Amino acid sequence: MKLGLRGQERLRLLFIYTLCAVVLVWALAPIYWVFVSSISTRKELYARPYKIWFPSQPTFESYQTIFTQGAKFRAGGFSPTADLMGAGLRNSIIISVGAAGIVTLLATGAGYAFARMRFRGRNLIFLLIMFMLPLPIWVSLIALFFLMSQLGLIDTLLGLILIFVTLLLPLAVWMMTTFVRDIPAEIQDAARVDGANRWRLLYSIILPLARPGMVAVFLVAMLSTWNNFLIPLIFTRTNDSQPLTIVLTLFIGQYEVAWEDMSAAAVVTMLPPFLMALFFQRYLVRGLTMGAVK
Amino acid sequence: MSENRLLKLAGGKQTGRAYMRRPTSDSLYVVIVLAPIVLMIALFIYYPALDTFGQSLTNRNLRIRRPPKPVGAENYLKLLNDDEFWEVTGRSFQVVIMTLPLEMVVAFSIAMLLNQRFPGRGVVRTLTILPWMLPGVVNGFLWGWLLNGEYGALNGLLYQFGLISEYQVWLRAPEHQIFWVTVVQTWTRYAFPTIILLAGLQSIPDDLFDAAKVDGANALSRVRFITFPLLLPSFGIALVVEFIAAFQIFDVVWTLTAGSSAGGSINPFTKTLMLYNYELVFRDLRVGLGAALSYLILLMSLAVGMIFVLRVYNQGVQEA
Numbered sequence: 176m177k178l179g180l181r182g183q184e185r186l187r188l189l190f191i192y193t194l195c196a197v198v199l200v201w202a203l204a205p206i207y208w209v210f211v212s213s214i215s216t217r218k219e220l221y222a223r224p225y226k227i228w229f230p231s232q233p234t235f236e237s238y239q240t241i242f243t244q245g246a247k248f249r250a251g252g253f254s255p256t257a258d259l260m261g262a263g264l265r266n267s268i269i270i271s272v273g274a275a276g277i278v279t280l281l282a283t284g285a286g287y288a289f290a291r292m293r294f295r296g297r298n299l300i301f302l303l304i305m306f307m308l309p310l311p312i313w314v315s316l317i318a319l320f321f322l323m324s325q326l327g328l329i330d331t332l333l334g335l336i337l338i339f340v341t342l343l344l345p346l347a348v349w350m351m352t353t354f355v356r357d358i359p360a361e362i363q364d365a366a367r368v369d370g371a372n373r374w375r376l377l378y379s380i381i382l383p384l385a386r387p388g389m390v391a392v393f394l395v396a397m398l399s400t401w402n403n404f405l406i407p408l409i410f411t412r413t414n415d416s417q418p419l420t421i422v423l424t425l426f427i428g429q430y431e432v433a434w435e436d437m438s439a440a441a442v443v444t445m446l447p448p449f450l451m452a453l454f455f456q457r458y459l460v461r462g463l464t465m466g467a468v469k
Numbered sequence: 470m471s472e473n474r475l476l477k478l479a480g481g482k483q484t485g486r487a488y489m490r491r492p493t494s495d496s497l498y499v500v501i502v503l504a505p506i507v508l509m510i511a512l513f514i515y516y517p518a519l520d521t522f523g524q525s526l527t528n529r530n531l532r533i534r535r536p537p538k539p540v541g542a543e544n545y546l547k548l549l550n551d552d553e554f555w556e557v558t559g560r561s562f563q564v565v566i567m568t569l570p571l572e573m574v575v576a577f578s579i580a581m582l583l584n585q586r587f588p589g590r591g592v593v594r595t596l597t598i599l600p601w602m603l604p605g606v607v608n609g610f611l612w613g614w615l616l617n618g619e620y621g622a623l624n625g626l627l628y629q630f631g632l633i634s635e636y637q638v639w640l641r642a643p644e645h646q647i648f649w650v651t652v653v654q655t656w657t658r659y660a661f662p663t664i665i666l667l668a669g670l671q672s673i674p675d676d677l678f679d680a681a682k683v684d685g686a687n688a689l690s691r692v693r694f695i696t697f698p699l700l701l702p703s704f705g706i707a708l709v710v711e712f713i714a715a716f717q718i719f720d721v722v723w724t725l726t727a728g729s730s731a732g733g734s735i736n737p738f739t740k741t742l743m744l745y746n747y748e749l750v751f752r753d754l755r756v757g758l759g760a761a762l763s764y765l766i767l768l769m770s771l772a773v774g775m776i777f778v779l780r781v782y783n784q785g786v787q788e789a
Contacts (some may be wrong), residue, residue: 225625284502314763318520340534373498379526402604404720445607452602
């Protein structure tokens with residue numbers, strides 16, 4: 176049987192969409208399932224054999240539970256975690272927004288300097304900042320823990336923000352340097368002839384033009400900070416500073432804690448990255464691949 | 470000469486002269502902008518890195534109340550003669566060796582698919598990349614729950630289709646635990662090699678394929694003789710980055726199989742180098758020994774990274 180051109184195209188698309196379906200199931204099924212778990216009633220979720228792929232009576236009870244009472248034990252009663260979720264959410268937001276904001280400011284200023292100015296030691300300083308980008312920072316973290324204890328910065332939001340800003344700086348500076356470099360030099364030359372100094376140039380010429388770059392840096396920094404687990408694992412102790420990634424593992428540690436509650440906690444933890452990945456993916460992919468490839 | 474090069478680096482098209490006469494406000498600007506950055510990096514990265522190395526040469530142990538004494542290379546020798554160290558190192562390499570091929574096959578297949586033209590490609594691409602952007606600890610949890618022996622969805626699904634007659638505890642046997650660790654690591658990371666390979670695919674000119682078609686090459690040999698050789702550099706980048714990610718796996722294991730809350734012990738069957746190192750320093754408080762291990766991990770990462778790069782590079786040069 177011979178297929179016309181349109182028939183062939185249709186067959187091709189059918190084939191492609193079938194493969195797409197397989198890929199999307201692989202990518203999204205675990206996420207879908209944890210979301211379903213978080214809005215299921217316990218009775219449906221614990222049915223054996225399980226065959227409900229969407230709850231008949233979706234409920235947000237688990238979300239309410241984890242924020243007001245803490246996670247409940249399967250046998251009944253609550254683990255003493257009532258404040259953990261609320262505090263974790265607050266800490267995660269403060270740390271990631273704080274670190275991202277500071278790193279964006281610092282990197283924009285530095286990016287301008289590296290891209291447009293000549294000064295003694297320029298290459299050396301750039302190299303010193305970039306050298307750590309591909310290096311595993313684990314060797315620094317061990318002694319950094321003792322340094323932070325001496326500074327009294329263990330288990331503080333300030334300590335976490337300082338560490339994250341430092342770790343994010345190389346990538347951020349590098350991104351901003353390339354972004355500023357892409358701005359035509361002629362524009363600032365004109366302003367310079369008019370007698371504008373560096374600060375004025377940065378503020379009125381570079382900043383508006385580099386805004387997409389700054390947004391990218393901010394988003395990448397915020398996502399990396401929000402998702403990080405190792406740093407808060409080492410540098411936090413209590414819910415004064417523990418972010419959601421840590422809170423989630425505290426729930427999991429208790430074997431008896433109800434799965435629907437833990438699922439709700441997992442959904443809350445991944446919601447901001449999930450939304451950022453949906454709506455700002457272009458920015459994020461560019462920044463994250465730059466960081467990895469260099 | 471070098472000044473011209475600098476200028477080119479700086480991106481300016483101006484002549485050197487305009488930059489030579491720099492006003493004083495410039496140096497003030499540079500100092501104000503760069504001082505905090507240099508200070509933070511020196512204080513929080515370079516100084517601690519050196520300090521860790523210094524501690525790796527002492528017998529510092531916070532469990533024992535004694536001032537740490539310098540012991541030379543003893544910690545390094547102790548590790549190299551320790552069975553647990555080799556066991557854990559072997560396991561880390563096992564994770565790498567199992568993860569990388571799986572990841573590359575998944576990434577290459579998806580990249581080939583996304584390289585086709587079809588309506589809705591952008592949406593599929595966006596959704597495909599999602600797992601990479603989620604927190605690793607969440608990914609470990611997602612899969613741990615999916616694989617749960619009592620109520621997990623995988624059991625439910627397979628049971629419903631009659632593929633298993635009884636619920637399985639997927640994460641019971643140690644070798645199964647390692648297997649699932651690599652699957653979850655693949656799920657977490659495959660998006661990155663996909664993006665890199667997709668970019669590589671899109672940079673291959675269509676003419677090459679057209680010419681091959683005219684010469685009568687079938688689809689398979691087109692992939693073998695055009696796509697693969699031209700993608701080698703992309704594979705190289707992806708492999709190096711993914712090697713480091715898999716070799717230093719931590720978050721995913723922590724929530725999938727490490728089975729530990731604060732204070733609990735770490736599951737020995739999925740203990741990889743990073744978890745071992747964390748345990749030594751922050752659980753056992755054997756700081757000197759742990760510091761030495763951190764430097765061994767650094768050396769191994771760098772060495773293997775270099776070998777990968779050189780291999781792929783040489784191969785690329787030969788085939789080209």
